[in-house]
Amino acid sequence: MNYYQDKKILITGAASGIGEKLAQAFTRFGAHCILWDINFPALEQLQKKLACEHLDIYACDVRDVNSINSNAQLVLTKHSRIDILINNAGIVYGKQFLEITDNDLQKIFAINTLAIFRTVKAFLPAMLQQQSGHIVTIASAAGLIGNAKMTDYSATKFAAFGFDESLRLEFKHGKIPLKTTIICPYYIDTGMFAGVKTRFSWLLPILKEDYAVKKMINAIAKQKKRLIMPRFVNCIFLARILPVTWFDSLMTFFGIPNTMDDFTGRIKNKD
Numbered sequence: 001m002n003y004y005q006d007k008k009i010l011i012t013g014a015a016s017g018i019g020e021k022l023a024q025a026f027t028r029f030g031a032h033c034i035l036w037d038i039n040f041p042a043l044e045q046l047q048k049k050l051a052c053e054h055l056d057i058y059a060c061d062v063r064d065v066n067s068i069n070s071n072a073q074l075v076l077t078k079h080s081r082i083d084i085l086i087n088n089a090g091i092v093y094g095k096q097f098l099e100i101t102d103n104d105l106q107k108i109f110a111i112n113t114l115a116i117f118r119t120v121k122a123f124l125p126a127m128l129q130q131q132s133g134h135i136v137t138i139a140s141a142a143g144l145i146g147n148a149k150m151t152d153y154s155a156t157k158f159a160a161f162g163f164d165e166s167l168r169l170e171f172k173h174g175k176i177p178l179k180t181t182i183i184c185p186y187y188i189d190t191g192m193f194a195g196v197k198t199r200f201s202w203l204l205p206i207l208k209e210d211y212a213v214k215k216m217i218n219a220i221a222k223q224k225k226r227l228i229m230p231r232f233v234n235c236i237f238l239a240r241i242l243p244v245t246w247f248d249s250l251m252t253f254f255g256i257p258n259t260m261d262d263f264t265g266r267i268k269n270k271d
Helices: 017-028 040-050 065-079 102-130 151-173 209-221 231-239 244-253
Strands: 008-012 032-037 055-059 084-087 134-138 179-185 226-229
Touching: 008 017, 008 102, 017 032, 017 040, 017 209, 032 040, 032 065, 040 055, 055 065, 065 102, 084 102, 102 134, 102 151, 134 151, 134 209, 151 179, 179 209, 209 226, 226 231, 231 244
Parallel strands: 008 032, 008 084, 032 055, 084 134, 134 179, 179 226
Antiparallel strands: none
């Protein structure tokens, strides 16, 4: 049985990267995809590329709560419900702490963190009314461990991880039959993290897009509460038992603080 057949799936940040790949995969499975992105021309190109009847695109700036709420109302008016909400939109700057401007901070927190809260709040009442729904948050391994040149990005992803965990427990405490999934991948070769490196690629490989998307799709279909890629990243939870000095030395041994040394990223992440 095809789990995604006729499911209504909304993806934020769907015009490129993982969002685009997820949209392609879900449409192949017969889902009805609703795609949000600030880059509407790119969404139009994707729509033509997929040539799928069950696909709607919306120009949504997730930095703006009014844009989120107005687009959510349009979506609910047309579709009445969303079965799976995927909070995927995100940016990264890769700057040293003192190089991060206040404008950078406002933008990265608005997109990576506040947009998650606001988008879920916009669709949660309808999910509660229908007593079904699945909220998926694309976080990062950087939401489990801090890193050099990622003080802003890592903080937003720690917040995303905490959001999912708290919401999951809130649903459980209230006996609410909604599902959540948090996804924490290591670097993925989407271009967003162009230039990053890894010391032990056999333990911490730069993930291929198709592999990462396949794992995500399987995890969502199985309603897994958490997906961490690759599995070795789970060792962070055990490593945190160590004294901080030992923990830092261990992370240095694995080359974690050096991964962003040659980061270039996409040009749009430098705005």
